[in-house]
Amino acid sequence: MRVVLAGGGTAGHIEPALALADALRQQDPAIGITCLGTERGLETRLVPARGYELALVPAVPLPRAITPQLLTVPGRLAGAINAAAGVLDRVQADVLVGFGGYVATPGYLAARRRGVPIVVHEANPRPGLANRLGARLTDHVFTGHPDTALPGAQCVGIPLRREVVMMDRFSLGDKARSYFGLESDRTTLLVFGGSQGARSVNRAALEASPILRAAGIQVLHVIGPKNTVEMEPPPGDPQYVILPYVDRMDLAYAAADLVLCRSGAMTCAELTAVGLPAAYVPLPHGNGEQRLNAQPIVQAGGGLMVDDADLSAEWIVRMLLPILQDPERVAMMSEAASRMGRKDADVILARKVLEIASR
Known part of the structure; x- marks a missing residue:
């Protein structure tokens, strides 16, 4: 099985993705895991340090308001989607799991284009733009907070490092x-x-x-x-x-x-x-x-x-x-x-991902 994880930029996006990667490998040591990231995110240091493959795609920040920068988004986003699709093709991905951030949007759209199942995890009570988009493309949506406003979402907690x-x-x-x-x-x-x-x-x-x-x-x-x-x-x-x-x-x-x-x-x-x-x-x-x-x-x-x-x-x-x-x-x-703590979110989400990918 081959899983692609899309969560880059900040530690809040990267660490849950890496915790899930560890849990997936614990359940299936032969699993292939690739992380999507950008050149300017913390993932360039954190992902290789944890022993996982990092594939870079262009960062495409989405403006929060209507500005001239908005006009440049479609062209740059198309390039990022193509790059993400290339990674999915190369590793023959069975599932893409997104955690939000700049890299998640092209990841979701590339997976939709390639027919790869999409799983969304949103850690925050107020979902970001990327995960609001991702949640429209899949029925497999999970959250870290019980009050997160995403339709059909299931609260599982936030995947955390086992050493913690x-x-x-x-x-x-x-x-x-x-x-x-x-x-x-x-x-x-x-x-x-x-x-x-x-x-x-x-x-x-x-x-x-x-x-x-x-x-x-x-x-x-x-x-x-x-x-x-x-x-x-x-x-x-x-x-x-x-x-x-x-x-x-x-x-x-x-x-x-x-x-x-x-x-x-x-x-x-x-x-x-x-x-x-x-x-x-x-x-x-x-x-x-x-x-x-x-x-x-x-x-x-x-x-x-x-x-x-x-x-x-x-x-x-x-x-x-x-x-x-x-x-x-x-x-x-x-x-x-x-x-108030949840210690098993990584294991629960890993089982869900493997089940979705196997279907």
Whole structure:
């Protein structure tokens, strides 16, 4: 069997695709898997690193409004569709699974042209343009959120990496903190802003660092590969460890007691799967989907939510520090977050894909 996965651009599109690839290979080691991507997406690094073939097609961003750029789309899209169709032909694809993003649109249209079955997975409550199109071309639509507005969709959760969902956070805690140069017996706050970082989150955490450290809290802060800090907190105990990027997020989760982060769909899914409470700071731009991602978790008691405009060092000290100093409250929030998690979406979706392809 040969499966083509179309999900590129951001980690939110790529990671679920790779989690599905791992689950498919677990169920059928002989399966052929090819990932469609573009030259400028994170897939150029993430896909080969996970051992899967990457086939590149031209990126065709679709404008959100009527602009002169809209006139250039048909010609560029035709080229991308032809390139995607060429990949389907070359690998003799039995099914195409799309996760949204720039590469999904030509993938869906090429599969429709070639008569290849299409499977759509939408991680967000508000589907993007590519998946709204894909859902019109197939009956096989799956979502990560129960309220996603796609007709006939079945909610299965978001496929996640096995090393994350199978991790025992508590037994790994000492090893994980040691891995990052942290003390094994100190309460730890993990700060990150998604795969690219978040400047407002970075700024607030760094400004709060003197008070956090004076209270005995150590911090693991992932600032994002393109971000810098003007002045790092001085060395000393408790530690304030700053890293541009972390490949082992499973260890970062295991090291943490509480998280300060954005609320992308993947972030919310991973934190609930491992039972980590968080203070969520929804991205203030876009269509508001990040607020919708975090809302059910917050309502269940597994986290807090603060608007980006209201996030400050003072808010961190006033709202997060008392929680970090209350182990019982952290444990209660951890249990509430865990009850919201889904750990088997990769296996469920893999079985569905194999069933659809075999038919």
